[in-house]
Amino acid sequence: MKKVRVTTAILTMAFLSLTAMSCRDTKKVEGHQDDSMMEHDNSMMDHNDSIMDHDSSMLNNDTMDTSNTMMDSNMQNTDAKQVVADYMAVKDALVATNKDAAAKAGNKMVSTLKGFDVSSYTAEQQKELKDIITDAKEHAEHIGKSEMDHQREHFKSLSKDMMDMVAITGTDATLYQQFCPMYDRGSAWLSMEKDIKNPYYGSKMMTCGNVQKEIKSTM
Secondary structure, eight states, X not given: OHHHHHHHHHHHHHHHXXXXXXXXXXHHHHHHHHHHXXXXXXXXXXXXXXXXXXXXXXXXXXXXXXXXXXXXXXXXXXXXXXXXXXXXXXXXXXXTTOHXXXXXXXXXXXXXXXXXXXXXXXXXXXXXXXXXXXXXXXXXXXXXXXXXXXXXXXXXXHHHHHXXXXXXXXXXXXXXXXXXXXXXXXXEEEXXXXXXXXXXXXXXGTTOOEEXXXXXXXX
């Protein structure tokens, strides 16, 4: 009986020892698996952070490009819009047969044309615009220092320059290309109003002419 009890005790201790070793091995395996999972998760997080950084960089670049394009467009629109506004001031002064007002508007237009920034246009458009601006400045200068009859002569050529310019720059308002068949074998001009108010004759033949073309807003 004593031997049996000793044997039983030895077997019990051996079993407990094996159980403890098994538990330790299991914990090691589980610990290894946990560490592996943590490393995998960290790798995935780093990968996701890299993607987010890349996407943010792309978004920032796209935003900057869009902003730069909008700035160029706004600059282009402002310059073109101001030239048209100055031209309309000259036209209105001639309609009213007001030499001084026409001269003042002509000089203002010269200043605006000198500051016209063509850098946002294509190389071909820049060349065309520079030629147009050079010619338009010359006619605006003459309007700024001439008598009414001479102002109207240069206004005819200035109007041709404006039509060529608007064909390139576009317009932020609807314009009407109008035509008088009586003045200098036929002469055209631009107006923001559909009704005819003749700048070549003023009150002498105020409604002489017709609308040749409607130029829709492109901005």
